[in-house]
Amino acid sequence: MRFIARRLGFLLVALWAALTVNFFIPRLMPGNPAEAMMGRFRGHVNPNAIHALEVAFGVNTHQSLISAYFQYLGNTLHGNLGISLTDFPLPVSTVIMRALPWSLGLVGVSTILGFLIGTALGAIAAWRRGGVLDSVLPPVFIIISAFPYFWIGLLSIWFFALTLGWFPILGGYTETATPMWNLSFVLDILDHAVLPAFTILITSIGGWILTMRNNMITVVAEDYVKMGRAKGLKPRRILWQYAGRNALLPNLTGFAMSLGFVISGAILVEYVFNYPGVGFMLLQAVENEDYPLMQSLFLLITVAVLLAIFLSDVATAILDPRTRNSS
Amino acid sequence: MRLVRSILRVLLRGLRFLRRDKKAMAGSIILFVLLLITAFPSWFTPHDPSAEIYTPGIGLSWSHLLGTTSFGQDVFSQLMAGTRQSVLIALIVGFFCTVLSVAIGITAAYVGGLADDALALFTDVVLVIPTFPLIIVITAYVKNAGFWLMVFVLVFTGWSYGARQLRVQALSLRNRDYLLAAKARGESTWYVIGVELIPPMTSLIVANFLGAALYAVLAASGLQFVGLGNINDQSWGTMLYWAQNNEALQTGLPLWALAPGVAIAVLGSALALLNYAFDEVANPALRPVRAQRLKRVHA
Numbered sequence: 319m320r321f322i323a324r325r326l327g328f329l330l331v332a333l334w335a336a337l338t339v340n341f342f343i344p345r346l347m348p349g350n351p352a353e354a355m356m357g358r359f360r361g362h363v364n365p366n367a368i369h370a371l372e373v374a375f376g377v378n379t380h381q382s383l384i385s386a387y388f389q390y391l392g393n394t395l396h397g398n399l400g401i402s403l404t405d406f407p408l409p410v411s412t413v414i415m416r417a418l419p420w421s422l423g424l425v426g427v428s429t430i431l432g433f434l435i436g437t438a439l440g441a442i443a444a445w446r447r448g449g450v451l452d453s454v455l456p457p458v459f460i461i462i463s464a465f466p467y468f469w470i471g472l473l474s475i476w477f478f479a480l481t482l483g484w485f486p487i488l489g490g491y492t493e494t495a496t497p498m499w500n501l502s503f504v505l506d507i508l509d510h511a512v513l514p515a516f517t518i519l520i521t522s523i524g525g526w527i528l529t530m531r532n533n534m535i536t537v538v539a540e541d542y543v544k545m546g547r548a549k550g551l552k553p554r555r556i557l558w559q560y561a562g563r564n565a566l567l568p569n570l571t572g573f574a575m576s577l578g579f580v581i582s583g584a585i586l587v588e589y590v591f592n593y594p595g596v597g598f599m600l601l602q603a604v605e606n607e608d609y610p611l612m613q614s615l616f617l618l619i620t621v622a623v624l625l626a627i628f629l630s631d632v633a634t635a636i637l638d639p640r641t642r643n644s645s
Numbered sequence: 646m647r648l649v650r651s652i653l654r655v656l657l658r659g660l661r662f663l664r665r666d667k668k669a670m671a672g673s674i675i676l677f678v679l680l681l682i683t684a685f686p687s688w689f690t691p692h693d694p695s696a697e698i699y700t701p702g703i704g705l706s707w708s709h710l711l712g713t714t715s716f717g718q719d720v721f722s723q724l725m726a727g728t729r730q731s732v733l734i735a736l737i738v739g740f741f742c743t744v745l746s747v748a749i750g751i752t753a754a755y756v757g758g759l760a761d762d763a764l765a766l767f768t769d770v771v772l773v774i775p776t777f778p779l780i781i782v783i784t785a786y787v788k789n790a791g792f793w794l795m796v797f798v799l800v801f802t803g804w805s806y807g808a809r810q811l812r813v814q815a816l817s818l819r820n821r822d823y824l825l826a827a828k829a830r831g832e833s834t835w836y837v838i839g840v841e842l843i844p845p846m847t848s849l850i851v852a853n854f855l856g857a858a859l860y861a862v863l864a865a866s867g868l869q870f871v872g873l874g875n876i877n878d879q880s881w882g883t884m885l886y887w888a889q890n891n892e893a894l895q896t897g898l899p900l901w902a903l904a905p906g907v908a909i910a911v912l913g914s915a916l917a918l919l920n921y922a923f924d925e926v927a928n929p930a931l932r933p934v935r936a937q938r939l940k941r942v943h944a
Contacts, residue, residue, distance in 0.1 A: 328766070328770075331766065331770060332769075332770045332773050332774065335770045335774065336774055339774070339779070340782075343783060343786065344786060347786040347787065408751075410798035427914030454709045456921070460914065460917045460918060460921050461910070462912045462919055463913075464859065464863075464909075464910045464911075464912075464913025464914035464916070464917045465906065465909070465910040465913065466863050466866050466867055466870070466906060466909055466913075467867070468870055468885075468909075469864075469885070469903075469909065469910070472889075472894065472902055472906065473883075473903060473906070474901070475894060476894045476899050476902070476903065480895065481892060483705065486896075532924075551905055560735070560914060560930050569706060570700050573729060574773075575773070575806075577775075578772075578773060578774070578776060578777075579776075579779075581778075581863075582775055582776060582777030582867075583776065583777075585777060585778065585781075586777075586867050586870070586871070589871060589887075600778065601781070601871055604785040604871075604873070605872075607785075609785075609786075612781075612782060613782060615778070616778045616779065616782045619775055620774055620775055620778070620836070623773065623774075624773060627773055634871060643858060
């Protein structure tokens with residue numbers, strides 16, 4: 319359990335670092351750009367909310383930096399993220415909650431699917447060394463990994479939506495449909511999710527394939543795999559129960575480490591498809607100079623990534639006794 | 646003298662390796678062509694890339710190889726003129742990221758103790774904070790981020806992955822006999838790090854440079870695509886921005902939007918192919934298996 323405790327400690331340090339970065343960025347900018355934004359708020363919001371915003375962005379306060387910092391930390395930890403400019407006067411947290419389910423659904427599902435499929439393909443490729451999968455997959459996905467995520471999105475819009483007309487071009491659901499929990503609306507949502515999900519899947523899967531293949535190549539050379547062969551175990555059993563299990567562990571850590579990259583790509587995919595998720599909202603907040611919304615979204619994305627990393631650490635600890643026992 | 650000789654040896658080995666490895670060969674040829682375009686853009690640009698004087702919105706033709714934009718600019722010339730910025734971003738960000746990774750990763754491993762713990766923690770924290778949202782937040786305040794600001798932000802967010810890898814590798818080398826021998830001879834710390842510790846890690850360092858360069862190309866073009874770069878720059882990302890904002894796909898000008906993406910991918914795959922080849926140098930187990938060895942494995 320010391321391992322879990324250490325990772326929990328790391329989670330807290332990383333969270334604190336993200337909060338701190340969030341606090342200092344607007345203050346480090348030449349001629350604090352938030353100042354102009356404050357003008358748009360004044361007279362419309364109660365003085366308390368104005369003060370909270372002033373603390374968050376370092377405008378017009380006679381407070382020392384340190385006391386502003388701690389007040390900001392307190393505000394954030396209490397979930398007081400400020401007020402959105404675009405959806406005035408809704409609190410930022412309310413605005414974010416509208417986008418969150420869309421991203422969790424789209425990005426969450428396609429990332430996990432990508433990881434599972436990629437890992438399985440990588441294991442098989444390494445197992446049949448020199449086979450079709452092993453010689454085709456790595457070069458193909460090396461090339462694909464060099465394409466910008468959003469461009470794959472543009473290409474699939476052009477090909478599948480515009481040229482073939484199979485899927486809708488934009489959005490998370492048909493604008494004219496009434497959002498209700500019935501079958502046709504759910505199908506409508508799925509119809510809109512196919513292309514963005516496909517884009518995220520195709521661009522993220524290559525990384526998992528390559529790392530799993532590389533881990534697996536090392537593991538297959540281990541003595542206990544030879545032992546398994548010598549015992550006459552079925553190849554399928556050696557592949558998944560012996561080698562695959564152990565090769566998966568570093569890949570799980572890799573999953574945690576590359577999650578940030580995947581999420582970054584997903585932001586642009588949402589933008590290309592005008593998908594009503596967190597990433598699209600972030601870029602819209604940038605466009606509208608809605609700084610409170612923008613910074614809260616950055617925090618939210620960071621927290622989501624950090625939590626996912628922590629969960630994969632816990633999974634590693636459960637799957638690998640060595641991490642549990644070592645300090 | 647010994648340093649020069651070891652650099653020469655690495656270069657020679659590199660050349661021999663290029664001849665053998667198809668992936669590395671393809672990667673270097675592409676990179677060489679792109680460098681040529683970067684150095685002499687006017688040789689490859691048939692029309693003025695920013696002139697809005699041609700028939701707008703035409704498709705493929707001999708005078709306009711990739712058609713024109715809806716403003717009446719020549720897409721092919723824009724593509725060639727945009728090469729420079731992407732290549733420079735890749736090389737410069739790659740270079741500075743590598744310098745930082747080497748400095749932080751190897752120092753941490755070599756010094757050890759509390760300093761190592763602190764540097765490793767710092768590296769991990771930078772690594773897990775999602776970079777692209779952070780870059781968006783920073784550039785959102787600046788508006789129209791120019792070249793050097795983009796380089797700074799990309800280096801600031803891009804060094805940690807390499808630092809982590811290099812630290813792990815250096816840790817595994819740290820207590821080897823030949824390093825202890827150098828220390829026992831009374832060599833200075835810088836000598837041990839520079840001449841004994843870093844040369845065996847060359848292939849990993851090069852792989853890190855290529856990885857960081859690839860990251861820089863993709864992140865910079867993404868940033869420019871959403872309009873957070875300088876929208877008047879001559880670059881592939883900016884082309885994509887204008888194409889997207891003028892609905893190039895919907896108005897029957899797919900080449901305008903698709904060509905810059907292919908260009909980014911060409912540069913990106915050159916870097917990725919080289920990276921993959923260097924991975925195989927660093928880890929011989931990953932090299933493609935020969936036919937005879939294969940038979941033995943399956944028998």
